[in-house]
Structure formats: C-alpha cells, structure tokens
Amino acid sequence: MEVYAKYKYIAISPQKLRLVCDQVRGMNAEQARVVLQFMPQKGADIVKKTLESAMANAENNFDLDPTDMVVSQIFADEAPRSRRVKAGARGRYKPRVKRASHLTVILAQREAK
Numbered sequence: 001m002e003v004y005a006k007y008k009y010i011a012i013s014p015q016k017l018r019l020v021c022d023q024v025r026g027m028n029a030e031q032a033r034v035v036l037q038f039m040p041q042k043g044a045d046i047v048k049k050t051l052e053s054a055m056a057n058a059e060n061n062f063d064l065d066p067t068d069m070v071v072s073q074i075f076a077d078e079a080p081r082s083r084r085v086k087a088g089a090r091g092r093y094k095p096r097v098k099r100a101s102h103l104t105v106i107l108a109q110r111e112a113k
Helices: 014-024 029-037 042-062
Strands: 002-010 069-078 082-087 093-098 101-109
Touching: 002 042, 014 029, 014 042, 014 069, 014 101, 029 042, 029 069, 042 069, 042 101
Parallel strands: none
Antiparallel strands: 002 101, 069 101, 082 093
16 A cells, blocks of 8 residues: 655655755665654655655554555656846846745555465
8 A cells, every 4th residue: 555645835845854864765764764853855855744644644644554555656856936036237137036845745555475
C-alpha cells in the first residue's frame, strides 16, 4: 500500500529541493528522517517535515507501522513563479523571478522476503 503527503507552494527553488530529495530516495523512512535531521540545507527541514507527515498518515489513516515504510518516490515539481520588477539605472527595470515548489513524498511498505 502506498501513502503520500504533499507540501505545496514552498518558497524554495525546485532545483535546490531536488538535491535533498535525491539523497533520501529509496531509503527506509526512519533512516531518511535521521539523515535529513543532520543535513545543513534549508530544503532538508522541508523534506523532513513532509516525510514525517507521510509517516503519520500511514499510522493514523491506514493503521500501518511507519518503521516498515520505504521512501518509494519523492519529487519536487515547479510551482507558479512570482514575478517582480526592480527599478534599474536610466529608467530601466530589472526582472526578479522568485521560484516556488511542490513536494510530494510517497511511502510504500517494505516487501517481506
């Protein structure tokens, strides 16, 4: 069974968030939480929060043991960009693009061997 959690409109670029996602993909959920706790990136706290939400969904909504879950899929998609302008020299303007992300974490049960 798959359990997921989504976090939308995060104020961080998808490129920075994907660097963190690549580190925990395929890990045990409990192990991924520990790894994310000690990563220095801003995105690590965001991914950890979403991972904990998915683990809580597994426990509370589906009565699954969160320690038996594996991060089967994790990805960061691009959210709508916020476009601003800043005044430049000689009456010109400088565009500013602030990027945002949508994060999705999908946990699956570890297969018994």
